Amino acid sequence: MTRKTTPRIDRDYLLDVLQRLLLTPSPSGMTDEIVVKVSNELEQLGIPYSLTRRGAIRADIEGARHSPDRAIVAHLDTLGAMVKQLKPNGRLELVPIGFWSSRFAEGARVTLYGDDGLTCRGTILPCKASGHTFNQEIDTQPVAWTHVELRLDERCHSREDLIRLGVNVGDTIAVDSAPEFLPNGFINARHLDDKAGVAALLAVARALRESGTRIPVDCHLLFTISEEVGVGASHVLHGDVAELISIDNGTVAEGQNTCEYGVTLSMQDSAGPFDWHLTRHLLALCRERGIEHSRDVFRYYRSDAAAALEAGNDIRTALVCFGLDASHGHERVHVDSLMALAELLLAHVQSPPLFKRDAALLGPLADFPAHNDPTLAEGGAS
Known part of the structure; x- marks a missing residue:
């Protein structure tokens, strides 16, 4: 790869990767294909990686020091649905994979993946x-998964x-992504959610590789496969990470x-x-680098970081987000938000x-940081 003095995020690469990811079906429980694609991308970048039994990816960028390790996590799995019953009318009753409203399922073009390589195209429709x-019952029927059905494009x-x-x-x-990239x-x-986050993370990895930048401490890039069903980063850390940043919407x-x-x-x-110190370290980086940013609080939301903590990892966690309209529905993001996210991760x-x-894992009170630790303004402490 071409060597540069300063790592820079390649906007075109980010968008190209995002489009390829969006066109790869990956509902939770059926993520093998996208795991292979991301693994191939890491190989192209020359970044070593390994897989868990089910396919979560742990890639390793070596730093000048090996500890305390860092990790950044994004998830490859998406929402989807599963066949609940075969109906007498030749349609299929569905249940959601992950949490999303049947309101956004109505009209979706989908692919059914069955046994022995069976694939069928179809459309999710209201039962009426x-x-x-x-007549007017099409507007009064309830919004619920029991009130939609899958019509296969077959003689059924x-x-x-x-x-x-x-x-x-x-x-x-698997529900079609139907991506549209506007000028x-x-x-x-x-x-x-969260393929935009995955694309941003891969763009950061590429920027580091192309510039030949040596980072100060080891950083693991984690790509999980079951965040949408609550498992997330619970099985890919192996206890050696001190700081974990989760990417989501x-x-x-x-x-x-x-x-x-x-x-x-x-x-x-x-x-x-989220961790007081790590979050404010990231806010300071935004201010120093002139990265447009904001703070938010989410009531009905959890990420890979929660799964990591619930699995028993004693780590500092933070959540960084790209701005997403109509999450878990007809989603929209702007590339400027993805670039800002990537710039923060790179910093x-x-x-x-x-x-x-x-x-x-354990230490004395003498070096335990306090909330008002002035060294945080310098981006680090001993």
């Missing part, structure tokens, strides 16, 4: 879909037809303070507050470890 038949008009086709209860449904920087697609909505064109730092989500991995004492 035709105004010519149901009975449960027996579905059985002959090879459809089974438990088949996985003004807006990106519309399903599953930007910040909700652009009434009552929120997320920055739609910058990066947002979450102070707390439904699992509780972080080049900064010294927050506290050298964090290299040890």
Whole structure:
């Protein structure tokens, strides 16, 4: 790769990777294909990595020191659905994979993945879909997964037809992303959560590799495969990480303070507050580098960081977000937000470890940091 003096985020690379990720189906429980694609990308970048049994990826960028380790995590899995029942009318009852509203499922084009390589295309529809038949009932039927069904583009008009086709209860449904990249920087697609975060993280890795930058301490890039169902980063840390930054979406909505064109730092989500010191270190980097940013608090939200803590890891955690409108629905992000996110991550991995004492699991009170520690203004402490 071409060597540069200063690492820079390649906007075109970020967008190219994002498009390739969005076109790769990866609902929770069916992530093998995207794991292979991200692994191939890491190989192209010359970054060593290893996989857990189920396919979570741990990539390693070596630093000048090996401890206290850092990690940045983004998730590869997305929302989806699963076949609950084969219906007498030849349609399929569904349940969601992950938490999302059936309101956003209506009209979605999907692929059903069954046994022995079976794939079928179809559309998720309200059970009462035709105004010519149901009149005003199309507007009064409840919004719930029991009130939608999957219509396969096959000659299926009975449960027996579905059985002959090879459809089974438990088949996985991948929802088309349908990405649209606009010249003004807006990106519309399903599953930007969290493939936009993955693309930003890979762009950071590429910037480091192309510039030949040696970071001060080891940093692990983690790509998890079950965040949407609550497991996330619980099985990929191996106890050697002191600082974990989770990448996910910040909700652009009434009552929120997320920055739609910058990066947002979450102070707390439904699992509780994030680490005081690590979060304020990131805020300081934003101010120093002139990165547009905001703070927010999320009531109905959790990330990979929560799973990591619940698994028993004693680590400092922070959550950094790109601004996402209509999360878990018809999502939209702006490339400026992704670039701001990437710039913050790039600044972080080049900064010294927050506290050298964090290299040890236990330590004395003498070097324990306080909330008003003035050394935090310098981006690190001993």
